[in-house]
Amino acid sequence: MTTRIAFAEQTIPAWKRAVLKIGSSLLAGDGGLSPRHAVHLAAFVHACRAQGREVVIVSSGAVAAGRAMLHAAPRPGAAMAERQALAALGQAKLMAFWQGLFAQPVAQVLLTHDDVRNRRRYLNARATLQELLRCGALPIVNENDTVSVDELKLGDNDTLGAIVAALIDADVLFIATDIDGLYDRDPRANVDARPMQTVVAPGDDILAMAGGAGSAVGTGGMRTKILAAQRAGAAGIDTVLFNGTRAAVAHALGEDRLTGTRLVAGRSRIAARKHWLRHAPVEPGAAIVIDAGAAAALTGKGASLLPIGVADARGEFRRGDLVEIVRADAAHAAPVARGVTQYSAADIRRIARRRSQDIESVLGYNYGDTIVHRDDLSLHAANAQEPQDV
Ligand SMILES: Nc1ncnc2c1ncn2[C@@H]1O[C@H](COP(=O)(O)OP(=O)(O)O)[C@@H](O)[C@H]1O
Numbered sequence: 001m002t003t004r005i006a007f008a009e010q011t012i013p014a015w016k017r018a019v020l021k022i023g024s025s026l027l028a029g030d031g032g033l034s035p036r037h038a039v040h041l042a043a044f045v046h047a048c049r050a051q052g053r054e055v056v057i058v059s060s061g062a063v064a065a066g067r068a069m070l071h072a073a074p075r076p077g078a079a080m081a082e083r084q085a086l087a088a089l090g091q092a093k094l095m096a097f098w099q100g101l102f103a104q105p106v107a108q109v110l111l112t113h114d115d116v117r118n119r120r121r122y123l124n125a126r127a128t129l130q131e132l133l134r135c136g137a138l139p140i141v142n143e144n145d146t147v148s149v150d151e152l153k154l155g156d157n158d159t160l161g162a163i164v165a166a167l168i169d170a171d172v173l174f175i176a177t178d179i180d181g182l183y184d185r186d187p188r189a190n191v192d193a194r195p196m197q198t199v200v201a202p203g204d205d206i207l208a209m210a211g212g213a214g215s216a217v218g219t220g221g222m223r224t225k226i227l228a229a230q231r232a233g234a235a236g237i238d239t240v241l242f243n244g245t246r247a248a249v250a251h252a253l254g255e256d257r258l259t260g261t262r263l264v265a266g267r268s269r270i271a272a273r274k275h276w277l278r279h280a281p282v283e284p285g286a287a288i289v290i291d292a293g294a295a296a297a298l299t300g301k302g303a304s305l306l307p308i309g310v311a312d313a314r315g316e317f318r319r320g321d322l323v324e325i326v327r328a329d330a331a332h333a334a335p336v337a338r339g340v341t342q343y344s345a346a347d348i349r350r351i352a353r354r355r356s357q358d359i360e361s362v363l364g365y366n367y368g369d370t371i372v373h374r375d376d377l378s379l380h381a382a383n384a385q386e387p388q389d390v
């Protein structure tokens with residue numbers, strides 16, 4: 001009998017914020033949700049939080065939980081409406097299941113494709129997740145299956161994990177599954193499949209190694225995990241695949257020791273973000289108009305843009321749009337920078353030249369002290385004092 005070659009242990013870089021995606025294959029037992037593997041994953045999350053690290057869970061399992069409530073068997077190819085109904089039945093069970101494994105409050109976050117495609121909803125989802133982390137809750141994300149018809153569907157929770165990782169600016173995406181990691185061939189069909197321990201910038205050759213789901217409850221298989229790693233990598237985020245059925249593996253991971261596959265992003269997070277800021281289309285005709293003092297603060301001090309240095313807003317744009325930042329004095333006509341605005345044009349006209357502390361009293365609400373945060377801002381080449389990527 002041939003024994004499959006085992007993965008060796010490797011150290012992964014220290015991280016502060018992570019997404020942990022947990023597949024149905026780890027949660028669904030014979031009679032619905034089973035804590036058998038989940039307890040080890042909960043212990044991993046607990047250990048990370050005890051070290052001051054932040055974790056957002058992306059958990060599958062609603063469909064499997066709903067199915068168990070109806071005592072129905074898995075049906076590959078079940079109609080969309082059937083899966084949606086099962087998810088609606090099982091989602092509350094899934095949250096109760098996780099709450100039973102954690103002392104701190106868990107928070108349910110359900111997302112569809114629309115929530116991340118639409119810039120404003122994206123920002124609102126991000127703000128909610130950040131606030132949940134700040135107040136010490138444990139966010140547990142799933143796809144909002146009830147309303148996810150084809151064009152809204154993210155498709156699988158591996159993709160959702162990558163999207164959430166980018167959304168919260170995570171350092172790493174952990175994907176817990178029922179196999180030790182990525183092999184160079186589908187290990188179900190090939191006993192001599194070889195472990196892939198570290199892959200830098202996984203491309204199509206790596207995708208070609210990955211097959212479909214391994215169980216009746218899993219949906220995407222290794223292929224969607226590699227696609228998720230590519231998506232996370234485009235945002236500069238590493239992905240780690242590990243076997244969530246093995247308590248010792250989950251325990252070691254809490255100490256940055258990995259037995260599994262590390263898929264390393266081909267670019268840094270800052271480079272990915274700056275690249276997007278520099279190349280994404282801006283709102284046509286829209287600009288935030290700033291004074292000379294603000295221009296000096298942005299270009300010379302690397303500061304965020306505050307309302308005190310804003311003179312006006314040009315054109316119409318909404319919170320979350322990417323807009324040009326220009327100087328009020330006609331002698332400096334070229335744009336200074338571009339950035340993602342936290343406030344709409346209408347709001348900016350009302351809070352221009354005001355102190356950040358006054359935003360709330362002027363608008364009746366506030367989205368923070370800055371009009372454009374430093375991280376959401378890219379200086380134009382003529383002003384840039386930071387290296388430009390391509
Ligand atoms: N090249 C490969 N390396 C590792 N696993 C693979 C590969 N190709 C296909 N698989 C299958 O992918 C399965 C994991 O995906 P899936 O069943 O969707 O689980 P989950 O519910 O955790 O998302 C494994 O059990 C394995 O059978």
Ligand SMILES: N[C@@H](CCC(=O)OP(=O)(O)O)C(=O)O
Pocket residue numbers: 022023024025059060061062063064087142143145155156157158217218219220221
């Ligand atoms: N949203 C679905 C999960 C879909 C999914 O991608 O499942 P899996 O392949 O097990 O991660 C559910 O909660 O059942």
